[in-house]
Amino acid sequence: MKDKFKKVISVLTDKYKRTIFMSKLGFYNHISDEKFVKMQFKNVFGYEPDLENPVTYDEKLQWLKLYNHRAEYINMVDKYEVKHYVASIIGEEHIIPTLGVWDSFDEIDFNILPDKFVLKCTHDSGGVVICKDKSQFNISAARKKISASLAKNYYIQNREWPYKHVKRRVIAEKYMVDESGYELKDYKFFCFNGEVKALFTASGRENQETGVKYDFYDSDFKHLPINTDENSYKPLKCPDSFEQMKYYAGLLSRNIPHVRVDFYDINGKLYFGELTFFHLSGFERFDPPYWNKVFGDWIELPEVI
Numbered sequence: 001m002k003d004k005f006k007k008v009i010s011v012l013t014d015k016y017k018r019t020i021f022m023s024k025l026g027f028y029n030h031i032s033d034e035k036f037v038k039m040q041f042k043n044v045f046g047y048e049p050d051l052e053n054p055v056t057y058d059e060k061l062q063w064l065k066l067y068n069h070r071a072e073y074i075n076m077v078d079k080y081e082v083k084h085y086v087a088s089i090i091g092e093e094h095i096i097p098t099l100g101v102w103d104s105f106d107e108i109d110f111n112i113l114p115d116k117f118v119l120k121c122t123h124d125s126g127g128v129v130i131c132k133d134k135s136q137f138n139i140s141a142a143r144k145k146i147s148a149s150l151a152k153n154y155y156i157q158n159r160e161w162p163y164k165h166v167k168r169r170v171i172a173e174k175y176m177v178d179e180s181g182y183e184l185k186d187y188k189f190f191c192f193n194g195e196v197k198a199l200f201t202a203s204g205r206e207n208q209e210t211g212v213k214y215d216f217y218d219s220d221f222k223h224l225p226i227n228t229d230e231n232s233y234k235p236l237k238c239p240d241s242f243e244q245m246k247y248y249a250g251l252l253s254r255n256i257p258h259v260r261v262d263f264y265d266i267n268g269k270l271y272f273g274e275l276t277f278f279h280l281s282g283f284e285r286f287d288p289p290y291w292n293k294v295f296g297d298w299i300e301l302p303e304v305i
Contacts, residue, residue, distance in 0.1 A: 051063055060258075099171075116175035118131070176264065190279070201236055
């Protein structure tokens, strides 16, 4: 109860969170994407984005949300459909196996699933349930979380337009862990027209005490002096498959102004994670702010589509 109270207070006192909460309730459905993006950006940074002459990384991501609507992006953010696209470019062996796909939670046949598996929704972020022991699996709790995620209109939260058209489904994937034996570290490559410029790592997901740690690195895996609220205590070891990851990230991002390509390294072998067109929805609070301009300079905006 105490944690729920803290969460409510956080939503009520944070303009950004409050706007997302109200969006989910439909309060802003009548507002155009451009007006909503400007409002949400001001909630985060205190000023409206310059969409006529965007300069920073966060401003340019808002511009891309509004004016770069390539139809192929829809399947590229669909967590099920993207696997076919990626496999056609880098090979099926780098795709985490899909165990099943369904339109609703109640369609899932748990009898066909192994003892360990992962459930996730195809159209959102955070709709994930991990099962490490099917005999102890709380189906009721899983149903509640997955069903809530399936009901969520992810597009409406921050107007990331491709999600408006993704079919809402639930998929089961093979449970995977890296050399630690208990987690997967994310290696998230910032790509600009096929060129990797930097990456962002997420580690320590299983550590209940310290939580997830996030760090930025350059394209040679040298730690960058960009502060986050949760920097690691020490830089990560460069994964064995780093150069291959970087090469494949370049292939998957060809002719795209900007996309983040995520991979996992599992005992030296790489696996594809996802494609993200709007890192943190264009609300990355770079510290120091200098890096917002650096990342922004790497984006060459295309013609309006």
